[in-house]
Amino acid sequence: MLGFTRAQAIGFVAMVAVIIIGPAVLYPVFLMKVLCFALFACAFNLLIGYVGLLSFGHAAYFGMGCYVTAWTAKNLGLSAELAILLGGLTGAGLGAVFGWLAIRRSGIYFAMITLALAQMVYFVCIQAPFTGGEDGIQQVPRPPLFGAISLQSDMAMYWLVAGVFLLGFLLIHRIVHSPFGQVLKAIRENEPRATSLGYRTDDYKWVAFVLSCFLSGIAGGTKALVFGIATLTDVHWTMHGEVVLMALVGGLGTVFGPVAGALILNGMENYLAQFGSWVTVTQGVIFVLCVVAFRRGVIGELAAALRLKL
Amino acid sequence: MPMSRRALLATAAATALPVRPARAEKPTLKIGVLTDLSGPYKDLAGPGAVDAARMAVEESGLAAKGINIEVLSANHQNKADVGASVAREWYDRDGVDIILEVANSGVALAVAGVTKEKNKVYINSGAATSDLTGAQCNANTIHWVYDTYMLAHSTGAAMVKTGGDSWFLIVADYAFGHALQRDSTDFVQKAGGTVLGAVRYPFPSTTDFSSFLVQGQASGAKVLGLASAGTDVINLIKQAHEFGIKMRIAGLLIFLTDVHSLGLEVSQGLTLTESFYWDLNADTRRFADKFARRQPGRRPTMVHAGVYSSGLHYLKTVGDMGLAQARADGAATVARMKATPTSDDCFGPGSIRADGRKLCPAYLFEVKKPSESKGPWDYYKLLATTPADEAFRPLSASACPLVKA
Numbered sequence: 001m002l003g004f005t006r007a008q009a010i011g012f013v014a015m016v017a018v019i020i021i022g023p024a025v026l027y028p029v030f031l032m033k034v035l036c037f038a039l040f041a042c043a044f045n046l047l048i049g050y051v052g053l054l055s056f057g058h059a060a061y062f063g064m065g066c067y068v069t070a071w072t073a074k075n076l077g078l079s080a081e082l083a084i085l086l087g088g089l090t091g092a093g094l095g096a097v098f099g100w101l102a103i104r105r106s107g108i109y110f111a112m113i114t115l116a117l118a119q120m121v122y123f124v125c126i127q128a129p130f131t132g133g134e135d136g137i138q139q140v141p142r143p144p145l146f147g148a149i150s151l152q153s154d155m156a157m158y159w160l161v162a163g164v165f166l167l168g169f170l171l172i173h174r175i176v177h178s179p180f181g182q183v184l185k186a187i188r189e190n191e192p193r194a195t196s197l198g199y200r201t202d203d204y205k206w207v208a209f210v211l212s213c214f215l216s217g218i219a220g221g222t223k224a225l226v227f228g229i230a231t232l233t234d235v236h237w238t239m240h241g242e243v244v245l246m247a248l249v250g251g252l253g254t255v256f257g258p259v260a261g262a263l264i265l266n267g268m269e270n271y272l273a274q275f276g277s278w279v280t281v282t283q284g285v286i287f288v289l290c291v292v293a294f295r296r297g298v299i300g301e302l303a304a305a306l307r308l309k310l
Numbered sequence: 311m312p313m314s315r316r317a318l319l320a321t322a323a324a325t326a327l328p329v330r331p332a333r334a335e336k337p338t339l340k341i342g343v344l345t346d347l348s349g350p351y352k353d354l355a356g357p358g359a360v361d362a363a364r365m366a367v368e369e370s371g372l373a374a375k376g377i378n379i380e381v382l383s384a385n386h387q388n389k390a391d392v393g394a395s396v397a398r399e400w401y402d403r404d405g406v407d408i409i410l411e412v413a414n415s416g417v418a419l420a421v422a423g424v425t426k427e428k429n430k431v432y433i434n435s436g437a438a439t440s441d442l443t444g445a446q447c448n449a450n451t452i453h454w455v456y457d458t459y460m461l462a463h464s465t466g467a468a469m470v471k472t473g474g475d476s477w478f479l480i481v482a483d484y485a486f487g488h489a490l491q492r493d494s495t496d497f498v499q500k501a502g503g504t505v506l507g508a509v510r511y512p513f514p515s516t517t518d519f520s521s522f523l524v525q526g527q528a529s530g531a532k533v534l535g536l537a538s539a540g541t542d543v544i545n546l547i548k549q550a551h552e553f554g555i556k557m558r559i560a561g562l563l564i565f566l567t568d569v570h571s572l573g574l575e576v577s578q579g580l581t582l583t584e585s586f587y588w589d590l591n592a593d594t595r596r597f598a599d600k601f602a603r604r605q606p607g608r609r610p611t612m613v614h615a616g617v618y619s620s621g622l623h624y625l626k627t628v629g630d631m632g633l634a635q636a637r638a639d640g641a642a643t644v645a646r647m648k649a650t651p652t653s654d655d656c657f658g659p660g661s662i663r664a665d666g667r668k669l670c671p672a673y674l675f676e677v678k679k680p681s682e683s684k685g686p687w688d689y690y691k692l693l694a695t696t697p698a699d700e701a702f703r704p705l706s707a708s709a710c711p712l713v714k715a
Contacts, residue, residue: 002650027399027428029402126514127484133484134484134485135419136416138423138446139419139423206700208701223391226421227394227395228420229423231416232389233388233389233416270392270395270396279385280348280387
């Protein structure tokens with residue numbers, strides 16, 4: 001089903017089990033944050049891992065998703081699913097324009113164009129009145145799901161976040177293992193050859209880019225509702241740096257890698273918070289270790305050791 | 311001697327059992343200090359703020375009454391979501407009763423929202439935004455040391471009275487800078503001064519301020535106002551020194567630690583507002599000496615003083631109310647704190663208004679020349695004092711729903 005290998009199916013069931021048992025062991029709000037970032041990292045991995053496009057501006061789609069969801073939930077009183085969907089569509093809309101411009105170049109030029117456009121978004125967010133500048137949009141209410149189911153309790157919100165994450169995760173998996181995904185991988189391996197086989201590679205890359213941005217926006221919107229805030233942190237390029245780190249630590253081009261990476265990085269940020277400046281130092285050390293010692297990431301190395309596809 | 315596996319397990323279990331910590335018999339109160347331990351506010355708040363909270367705990371005398379007080383600290387990394395999730399986890403899982411400090415306006419507002427939701431207590435000392443006691447005020451939050459309105463008011467109005475009656479403003483082009491520009495222009499004009507011009511520079515990432523400084527000098531104004539904060543202000547002051555700008559420079563948000571890192575040679579003559587200076591009187595010096603014993607070679611900023619003073623007032627209120635009652639209802643504790651006059655070494659006698667604004671005098675300081683300074687940390691001379699009841703935004707102009715109701 002859905003193109004899972006046997007090992008992936010077992011991994012998926014294990015992941016679902018962890019998501020169900022998780023809130024009994026760990027703090028639910030922390031897990032919600034992990035799930036939001038896991039979806040964001042999976043969306044990023046869709047581009048870098050399967051199409052080989054290194055975007056440097058994913059924080060823009062994530063952050064604008066945050067802002068739009070927060071703003072519509074707070075000022076228009078939209079229900080939760082509509083607000084999150086609007087966040088996703090904002091990401092997709094931005095991605096459609098930025099991607100259309102950026103995919104005309106490849107490699108470092110592609111990365112720089114996406115970074116430049118994302119910085120423009122950041123400056124717009126500093127200046128635009130609706131974002132609240134450096135104070136951000138604060139005290140966003142959690143609107144009821146479908147206008148009926150209250151999300152005030154953390155556990156109700158948790159199941160919504162878990163549902164959104166699993167849907168996004170399965171969608172990405174389906175995309176990657178569809179004929180469309182096969183073409184994406186062909187482009188990653190050898191783009192001129194894919195062109196010579198008759199594929200319009202630019203169109204494929206553009207669609208993959210928009211899909212990735214859409215899911216980033218969804219992840220951002222969900223996070224805005226979890227915490228009830230949307231701030232400049234979400235659109236800043238350092239946010240993008242974190243998601244790169246998550247995908248890298250977990251394992252690029254693996255299905256479960258970004259999820260593991262999100263758990264590791266958020267766990268560090270959360271549980272090392274009392275050690276002050278050591279958070280950033282530890283993050284740096286882990287990044288160096290990852291690049292030097294295990295380049296395939298945690299899940300990537302595990303898969304290689306077990307000779308499995310994870 | 312060989313040992314059977316069963317015996318080994320039994321021994322292990324027997325030794326493991328008493329290791330579990332016995333439940334604390336004493337009633338416990340938990341104070342969380344949420345601050346910037348790694349970023350730009352580390353010096354002016356950071357570890358010193360945690361120590362200031364510990365000082366307040368020691369001096370409260372609650373330990374002698376059989377109340378156990380724990381001080382927790384965490385780094386919000388200047389990210390609102392990290393701050394909000396630490397606050398949530400502290401309230402939900404760790405049983406924290408009060409959060410102190412929280413420099414950075416975005417994080418501060420997020421923590422205020424969480425605190426209201428959980429009905430706990432939150433006293434901010436490090437954030438600048440006057441929204442904490444304005445449009446976004448709530449019944450669980452108190453704002454202690456300063457805010458943007460007070461800084462602009464003191465620096466703007468008091469500066470005019472001491473002869474600086476024509477201004478030119480260099481403004482960071484974002485909401486915070488605009489607010490400072492609007493407020494200080496207003497106060498300068500009300501005090502009888504004039505603002506000859508203003509220039510906005512792109513924020514962030516402007517590092518070369520030469521053209522803005524030259525425009526300021528060409529305006530012929532007596533005072534150059536810096537409506538900005540953080541590293542931008544440091545750069546502006548350094549570059550103004552290098553250009554030999556002959557105007558009086560008024561910084562709208564500068565801390566003692568900024569002056570310390572700039573050095574007197576560069577920062578001499580700078581005018582700024584703070585609500586606390588360690589060398590103000592015998593009481594503040596006593597606090598500073600105690601602080602220096604914990605943070606050797608350092609002097610407290612107004613944020614450190616605020617954490618100490620607010621922690622002390624909270625603990626005094628807890629002592630009056632009884633621990634169980636104070637822990638049960640954050641809003642009631644805050645109401646009680648507002649009803650009780652404050653008094654401590656740092657800010658002297660004071661009070662807390664209905665909107666959560668702590669009132670204290672605002673001092674206009676000038677940074678000394680190197681020749682006037684007697685040693686390290688001897689940096690300020692007092693120019694003017696704005697009394698507590700005039701220093702902050704009047705309640706009649708407040709957008710706080712607590713006041714309107």
